[in-house]
Amino acid sequence: MLVLFSLNLMVCLINKFSLKNRSLGSSLAHSSILIILLGALIGILFAQKDYVIIRKGQAINSFIYRGKNIPLGFSIRLNDFIYNENIDVKEKLLVYSGERSEKDVCNIDFAKKAENAKGLLAKISVNPGSPQEIADTGYKIKVLRYVADFVMDTSTKEVLSRSAEPNNPALEVELIDPQGKAKNAWIFARFPDIHQGISTDFQIRYNWAPRRPKDFISKVTILKDNQEVLNRDIQVNAPLNFAGYNFFQSGYDSQNLSWTGLQVVRDPGVPVIYAGFILLIVGLVMIFYVGPLTLKG
């Protein structure tokens, strides 16, 4: 269909040239559409693209397009993959005085009720960082670590995140008493009643809210003949271009963040299409605004 459309447009254009009554703007605008379609055709015929998965520490030096193995001429290694999230303003640690016995499940409604309830001493930001004061009690609390999907290795007692999905969000906190003694504990958003044993003076609730993706960063190295040539971060909206190949951030391992998905593209039609875009804009401006001016003059 696009081919027929191009043919039709071409015939009309040639007709118009023979009539010799068309403006330059009109000719530019119409040829620009042919140029854009030509660029698309070049893409269909000569572009090579693939979605590749690279694991941390591994490198690839070729990809597969239409069943054929295409060598890159260099290799690209994933050093690390970084996934950052935006913390919602509603996500807070709520610290209550210890006398109260709150049995509610921790959710947004609970947070609203609790706000009005007696005993709320402080709302603590969940960003890991420096210790924050709990009102005027002399105590301080420090957020050490966030895990989205809490799991503890039963033999080593090491805490890990089973996946990047928020199945069991938990925060590790450090409570520092007025004498400077510190105690650590894990606070669970989904299980607020798990015995904390950190202090009888306080009850700490973790009010979790859905987090949104902030950054997907692939830290990669380009290697040529086993020599490191280039270290770069690939992000959405910030692809890497090397030796005619473009690498776009387009997927990740939502379970373990152990690999990155990159779109590899080499499309010689793109510059042609961009040239067509520029001609189209110039042509339209000439038809609508420059043409009428010259007629008046």
Place this chain on the structure above:
Amino acid sequence: MSVAYLNFSFGVYFASMIFYAGSLFFKNKIFSILARFFIICAALGLSIHIGIRWQAALRPPLSNMFESLVVFAWAIAVFIIFMDLKYKIKVINALTALMGLLALGYAALLDKEIAPLMPALRSNWLTFHVLTCFIGYAALTVAFVASLIILFKKEASQNLDNISHKLIALGFLFLTLGIISGSVWANSAWGTYWSWDPKETWSLITWFIYAIYLHARLRKGWRGKKAAWLSVIGFLAMLFTYFGVSYLFSGLHSYSQ
């Protein structure tokens, strides 16, 4: 704070529409003067609202349905000021103000919370792409209003026809810029300049309808009601591109809900 400016803009926008409508029935000059004053206030109020939100969000406020509707209403207000200064056709101004009010009224029903930008939207192309699209949409909306008046009038009006044509030419140029900037942005974010996503496809359909309008005028000499019908069809396609696609289909533009 930014909500106060939004409410203020809504009030003066409404007052402006009433006074434009009033100036149709009363000869007193004070009506049109006040209408012009109020629409300038509305454009300023919306500019301040957008500015404050921009500062609060640390990014251009152009990322969801609420934010785009406000920008749409702002662009329409700017076009009304321009139309008032250049053509002074009160019925166009009154009806266009109504369109802007509808956009603002709809925006008022939506969630106004400032959400952080998702990675795909964090690009310098965001401002250019959204602004060109909505300047185009605003021009085509005013053209739609002019075309509607042509359809309802018994006698032909060369003036309205010319205005409609000029606005469609401008709207078409900005629609082209919007589609092209979207395409270049998609290529730098995902490595593909066109993926037949519903928003892309419908914007192309809208573009073709207005291209037919421009060619029908030039080649077949369509004027008046015949051309006005094409303008109305184009506007409906534009509305579908903006609202219909956002709510009916999921795709690359799904965040614009």
